[in-house]
Amino acid sequence: MHLHYGTAQTLVAVVFLVIALALAVVFAAVAAHAGDEVQFARVQAVGYWIRKRWLAFLVALSVVVVGASFAALPYASGSGAGRTRVSVTAGQFYWALSPAQVVAGTAVRFLITSRDVNHGFGLYDPEGQLIGEAQAMPGYTNTLDMTFARAGHYRVLCLEYCGVGHHLMEGVFTVLPAGQR
Amino acid sequence: MSARESGTDRNIAGLVALTGLALFAVMGIAGLVMRLAQANVLEVSPTWFYPLLTLHGVGMITGALLSGMGALWFVLRTDVALSVGRMIAAYVAILLGTAAVLVATVIGGFAAAWTFLWPLPFDAAGQWSTWATVVFLVGVLLVGVGFLIYCIDVLEQITRAFGGMSRTLGVDYLRGRDPSPPPPQILAGVVVAMAGIAASAAGTTILVALMVYSFDRGAHIDALWAKNLTYFYGHTVANLTIYLIIGALYVLLPRYTGRPWKTTAPIVVGWLLTLIFVLTVYSHHLYMDTVQPRVLEYISSASSDASAIPAAVVTIFSAMMLIWGSGYRWTLTSGLVYLGFAGWTIGGVGAVIDSLMPVNSRLHNTLWVPGHFHTYLLMGVMFWVFAFIAYLLEAAAGRPARTLSAWVALGLMVIGGYGLSAMWFAAGALGVPRRYAVQPPGTTGYSLAASIFTMIFAVGFLVMLAEFWTLAAAGLSQRRMTGVLDPWPMSRENWLAFRQRLALLDRERFGREPSVAPAGERAPDPAPGPALERARARRSVALAGLVVAIVTYPPIYGSAENDLTIHHLIHAGQFLAGGLFGLALGSLAPVSRRMRGGGGDALALVLAIAAPAAMLFAMAPRIYGPLEHHAVLHAAYHLGMGILGLLAGLGCARFGRVAGWFVLLAAVSMALLWAPGVIGA
Numbered sequence A: 001m002h003l004h005y006g007t008a009q010t011l012v013a014v015v016f017l018v019i020a021l022a023l024a025v026v027f028a029a030v031a032a033h034a035g036d037e038v039q040f041a042r043v044q045a046v047g048y049w050i051r052k053r054w055l056a057f058l059v060a061l062s063v064v065v066v067g068a069s070f071a072a073l074p075y076a077s078g079s080g081a082g083r084t085r086v087s088v089t090a091g092q093f094y095w096a097l098s099p100a101q102v103v104a105g106t107a108v109r110f111l112i113t114s115r116d117v118n119h120g121f122g123l124y125d126p127e128g129q130l131i132g133e134a135q136a137m138p139g140y141t142n143t144l145d146m147t148f149a150r151a152g153h154y155r156v157l158c159l160e161y162c163g164v165g166h167h168l169m170e171g172v173f174t175v176l177p178a179g180q181r
Numbered sequence B: 001m002s003a004r005e006s007g008t009d010r011n012i013a014g015l016v017a018l019t020g021l022a023l024f025a026v027m028g029i030a031g032l033v034m035r036l037a038q039a040n041v042l043e044v045s046p047t048w049f050y051p052l053l054t055l056h057g058v059g060m061i062t063g064a065l066l067s068g069m070g071a072l073w074f075v076l077r078t079d080v081a082l083s084v085g086r087m088i089a090a091y092v093a094i095l096l097g098t099a100a101v102l103v104a105t106v107i108g109g110f111a112a113a114w115t116f117l118w119p120l121p122f123d124a125a126g127q128w129s130t131w132a133t134v135v136f137l138v139g140v141l142l143v144g145v146g147f148l149i150y151c152i153d154v155l156e157q158i159t160r161a162f163g164g165m166s167r168t169l170g171v172d173y174l175r176g177r178d179p180s181p182p183p184p185q186i187l188a189g190v191v192v193a194m195a196g197i198a199a200s201a202a203g204t205t206i207l208v209a210l211m212v213y214s215f216d217r218g219a220h221i222d223a224l225w226a227k228n229l230t231y232f233y234g235h236t237v238a239n240l241t242i243y244l245i246i247g248a249l250y251v252l253l254p255r256y257t258g259r260p261w262k263t264t265a266p267i268v269v270g271w272l273l274t275l276i277f278v279l280t281v282y283s284h285h286l287y288m289d290t291v292q293p294r295v296l297e298y299i300s301s302a303s304s305d306a307s308a309i310p311a312a313v314v315t316i317f318s319a320m321m322l323i324w325g326s327g328y329r330w331t332l333t334s335g336l337v338y339l340g341f342a343g344w345t346i347g348g349v350g351a352v353i354d355s356l357m358p359v360n361s362r363l364h365n366t367l368w369v370p371g372h373f374h375t376y377l378l379m380g381v382m383f384w385v386f387a388f389i390a391y392l393l394e395a396a397a398g399r400p401a402r403t404l405s406a407w408v409a410l411g412l413m414v415i416g417g418y419g420l421s422a423m424w425f426a427a428g429a430l431g432v433p434r435r436y437a438v439q440p441p442g443t444t445g446y447s448l449a450a451s452i453f454t455m456i457f458a459v460g461f462l463v464m465l466a467e468f469w470t471l472a473a474a475g476l477s478q479r480r481m482t483g484v485l486d487p488w489p490m491s492r493e494n495w496l497a498f499r500q501r502l503a504l505l506d507r508e509r510f511g512r513e514p515s516v517a518p519a520g521e522r523a524p525d526p527a528p529g530p531a532l533e534r535a536r537a538r539r540s541v542a543l544a545g546l547v548v549a550i551v552t553y554p555p556i557y558g559s560a561e562n563d564l565t566i567h568h569l570i571h572a573g574q575f576l577a578g579g580l581f582g583l584a585l586g587s588l589a590p591v592s593r594r595m596r597g598g599g600g601d602a603l604a605l606v607l608a609i610a611a612p613a614a615m616l617f618a619m620a621p622r623i624y625g626p627l628e629h630h631a632v633l634h635a636a637y638h639l640g641m642g643i644l645g646l647l648a649g650l651g652c653a654r655f656g657r658v659a660g661w662f663v664l665l666a667a668v669s670m671a672l673l674w675a676p677g678v679i680g681a
Helices: A006-035 A040-071 B008-038 B046-076 B083-107 B128-163 B184-215 B223-257 B265-279 B282-286 B294-306 B306-323 B334-354 B357-363 B368-397 B403-430 B444-478 B492-510 B535-553 B564-586 B591-595 B595-617 B622-629 B630-654 B654-673
Strands: A085-089 A093-096 A102-103 A105-112 A117-123 A129-138 A140-146 A152-158 A170-176 B220-223 B679-681
Touching: A006 B306, A006 B334, A006 B357, A006 B403, A040 B294, A040 B306, A040 B357, A085 A117, A085 A129, A093 A170, A102 A105, A105 A117, A105 A129, A117 A140, A129 A140, A129 B357, B008 B046, B008 B083, B008 B368, B008 B444, B046 B083, B046 B128, B046 B184, B046 B223, B046 B368, B083 B128, B083 B595, B128 B184, B128 B223, B128 B595, B128 B654, B184 B220, B184 B223, B184 B265, B184 B595, B184 B654, B220 B223, B220 B444, B220 B622, B223 B282, B223 B306, B223 B334, B223 B368, B223 B595, B265 B282, B265 B294, B265 B306, B265 B357, B282 B294, B294 B306, B294 B334, B306 B334, B334 B357, B334 B368, B334 B403, B368 B403, B368 B444, B403 B444, B535 B564, B564 B591, B564 B595, B564 B630, B564 B654, B564 B679, B595 B622, B595 B630, B622 B630, B622 B679, B630 B654
Parallel strands: A085 A105, A102 A170
Antiparallel strands: A085 A093, A105 A140, A117 A129, A117 A152, A152 A170, B220 B679
16 A cells, blocks of 8 residues: 555644744754854843743643644544444454445444554555554554545554564455445 | 762763763664665564664663763762762663663564553564563663662752752742752752652553563453553653753853853743643553543643743743853854754654644654654754763863864764654655554655665764764873863964853852752751651651551451452552651661661662562562452461561651652552552453
């Protein structure tokens, strides 16, 4: 399976790159002025003025960003009524999904567990974009809600190191075209 | 002649830091091998790749930890009577632990990753044997014990020198009751020590639980519980490698800026918040476990994001203010210090982004994760470690490193290091899983590019090492074995201002004998007091122990019907009762006198560390189970719990009031942690 950049991941990477470059510019600017001779009292006066606003900006940004993230949690919610339940059992080194296929448009709740060690249920769409994941843990059932609008073969890779065959664990979840069974 | 003047401090700190550097170099080779394997340049079978991965993770963190410990120890020794014996004991324990991990992975083929997530260490799919698992666990435990000894000493000696928690954490200063607060490296030391002891409690509990399983397959370990403890331990220790070396930067950076880094209200608040955050962030490793209590995820997410604020607003911003317009001279040391701030900042942003739950659902356990932690650990922490070593060597040689060597080394390491991280970030955004011996089709190009960047970094690193060698040779030839930074013999036209600054700093910091008792201007206490110096305190604590004993000892008959978790909590109470008695007993003058000196100190450490661990082992179902139906044996077992507590309390009494109580409570917490996680089949 060939992987592909997901829209969400691309956006995150671009944001990170922009911030990293901006920081690099700031550090370069400070470095450029490091060798100057400026009275420390003057630096402190300007610095404290900037720092208060920098603090206020970061606090505000944190509240907004973290608050928004709390409002957009990626977790399953509710009883799952109306969702097709798909049992996922991970083992060294395989995936067992039941049922292993649904029809397009189906809302699914994956119930994920492991029969041996920790694994990571990583779901990739037919184009190879990572669209969701949850851990597979022995003795527990983690849940992941997904709605499959598009038909195709969705791949499952292991996203939690589980032993010598970790990189070989690949499963398939098939979404059939609407109307087909 | 003081320890500083004889060079003991520098020699010990240098040895510890250089050992960490050597570990880094060896683990770096392992890292390069892995990248080349993933690039299909080298043929490395998965049966070798994954043990290497395991070794690399543990070894790198241990190397960074060791170097940071040495650096902070060196700067703290100016004002705090840290123990040479305990530093050596910690060093030896960590070396032995590292050797054990090496044996377990390279010879035993142990490959459960540094996370040793239960039950993988015992579900090897035929790749390694139980002996390798046990040796690995012992190794990691020894590394943890070494760090614990160090933390106990730092907490004990700082609080003896500067006063109680409210002074050493700067709270008195915030409340206007302390006109001369401790220097910022003291705050760093206290926070590291407290967090380190807390992490050790959790780490010891999970490690002992796994060791119990190795001989008692009837023990059922809860997988979620194990994951929580493992990540609390591992994340916190890795996080503390940053704060250890930052403590040293408070002294190192002023050397080059001519501006002292003093304790201010923002620094105090920053460290108080950091102490809270460092202990509450770990659950971001469990975002993809939906069974994890949601409240922990909320707390962790808020903490992970908020933890960036003290760093960005206090530490990094203050450093930039100190550097701006300071006439900063670019040497190998000063360059490494500066670049380290950039690495920490950029890597930190990558981490904070990943700590948002919606983002994490697309990046969790992809290569984004090694991307961000390699950035702040390699380009941040390790650059600062290099800086500390460069600082010691430049002082020994009496001159800075050669400019060309410095620029070549720094340039190559910057290009190589950020290139390496960038490849991980890019592959992570693509969705490439981490810890894959064989990369998904079409992605080996990232590994190939990363390998090239690693080699560029390695060349820069070797250039730096060559310069270290030159400086060391110059230092040895000049026999400059002092622990004090001598003014460098620099040419007037290039270094005049710099020399003036150094002289100023030397007068401020080294022009007088270090005072180890700024609090109340007390002279250093040659006979350090026990935890409970007053008779009234001893009586109160003993009485409290009696009350706890009364509450927890009687439920012996019919105990078989009790819930096992409740029963283990009762054991924790029995241990606590004994611990309180031990603390009071150990604080009595005749007992306290016997615990002074090297032998007594070693005994105290052994008791405080071994007794709680023994208590956990004794709660193995195989040991405990058969006793449940024998009233007398059961009663004796409970008494044994109390005796182990007594021994732990005796040891803790030696550490003084603050460290003594803190370590005892950490020990009791181990039993509380054990209760819900380890039960019989």
